Amino acid sequence: xxxxxxxxVWVVAALALLSSGLAVVLFSNPFYSALALIGNLASLAVLYxxxxxxxxxxxxxxxxxxxxxxxxxxxxAYLGGRADTPWAGGPTLQAFAAVVAAGAIAVEVVxxxxxxxxxxxxxxxxxxxxFGSPAEIGILFLSDHLLAFEVTSIVLLVAAxxxxxxxxxxxxxxxx
Amino acid sequence: MDGPGIAAYLxxxxxxxxxxxxxxxxxRSPLIILxxxxxxxxxxxxxxxxxxxxxxxxxxxxxxxxVMVVAAAEAVLGLGLIVAVSRRHGDxxxxxxxxLRG
Numbered sequence: 364x365x366x367x368x369x370x371x372v373w374v375v376a377a378l379a380l381l382s383s384g385l386a387v388v389l390f391s392n393p394f395y396s397a398l399a400l401i402g403n404l405a406s407l408a409v410l411y412x413x414x415x416x417x418x419x420x421x422x423x424x425x426x427x428x429x430x431x432x433x434x435x436x437x438x439x440a441y442l443g444g445r446a447d448t449p450w451a452g453g454p455t456l457q458a459f460a461a462v463v464a465a466g467a468i469a470v471e472v473v474x475x476x477x478x479x480x481x482x483x484x485x486x487x488x489x490x491x492x493x494f495g496s497p498a499e500i501g502i503l504f505l506s507d508h509l510l511a512f513e514v515t516s517i518v519l520l521v522a523a524x525x526x527x528x529x530x531x532x533x534x535x536x537x538x539x
Numbered sequence: 540m541d542g543p544g545i546a547a548y549l550x551x552x553x554x555x556x557x558x559x560x561x562x563x564x565x566x567r568s569p570l571i572i573l574x575x576x577x578x579x580x581x582x583x584x585x586x587x588x589x590x591x592x593x594x595x596x597x598x599x600x601x602x603x604x605x606v607m608v609v610a611a612a613e614a615v616l617g618l619g620l621i622v623a624v625s626r627r628h629g630d631x632x633x634x635x636x637x638x639l640r641g
Contacts, residue, residue: 369542377551384555384578388562393570400574407581410551413542414592419584419600419607426607431577431614438618439570442625461564469557476549484546488595499597500604508601515608522612529619 373413379406397435404428416495540592548589556582567632569624573617580610 379402386399404427411420476484493499504512559582562575584603591599625631 366541373542373547377547380551381554381558384558387574387578388558388566388571390571393568393574396571396574400577403578403581407585410548410585411588414548414588416588416591416600416603419588419603422604422607423584426611427577427581431611434614434618435570435574438622441622442570442631458565461561464564465557465561468560469553472553472556473550476553484549484593485544487540487545487593490592490595494595494597495600500600503597503601504604507598511601511605515605518608518612522615526615526619529616529623 376406376409393439397432401428401432418497418500545593552582552585567634569621569633
């Protein structure tokens with residue numbers, strides 16, 4: 364019964380993931396694309412829960428759906444109609460090439476994984492109860508990955524300063 | 540592990556990555572290109588977390604969280620650039636933004 368439930372949840376989440384991913388790419392109005400991205404992130408969070416990554420699932424919803432998408436929506440609202448670029452008339456050569464290139468990337472990765480790890484993918488390690496819990500993530504961040512944790516704060520600081528400089532406008536340059 | 544195996548999650552992540560790559564290549568609005576980039580980063584995150592579960596090792600989740608932070612920083616700077624460009628040009632179409640061409 365539990366097995367069936369997990370499969371059912373997985374199938375629903377996977378379908379939602381792929382269809383919302385396509386929706387992000389195909390909507391001509393960026394506002395709808397950003398809303399579809401929320402669906403994409405939510406279904407990813409469900410998959411993370413199935414993979415015992417509770418903390419990452421929570422962080423995903425908070426950081427992405429809560430912060431990043433809201434920022435996208437603000438910018439889309441600020442830009443208004445200038446942000447839409449409707450589809451160029453009819454399928455162009457560029458669009459055709461893009462579909463071929465994206466398909467080639469996907470096929471390439473699948474082939475490499477199947478060749479290199481085909482057999483080994485079927486065995487999965489046993490995990491303890493605390494796997495993926497905030498406590499375990501915190502211990503990892505403050506022991507093995509302390510450098511990454513500290514560098515992250517610098518990255519965020521630089522991004523915040525850069526965002527202020529870019530968003531605040533450059534008065535000297537705009538004078539020309 | 541109940542439910543689908545590691546390979547199913549990996550295929551899902553690859554297909555999602557392909558969708559994102561398609562969006563980056565096919566669209567001309569820089570905003571939607573950024574959104575498609577987020578989809579690609581998330582596909583990478585899904586693969587990281589899948590392998591983390593397979594190996595029973597939390598390091599993959601740390602990687603995924605770091606990717607998330609970098610994605611947030613990238614979105615801030617990308618959106619800042621888009622706003623700055625739209626103020627200068629008024630027109631957002633990556634095919635027509637050619638003033639940096641040498």
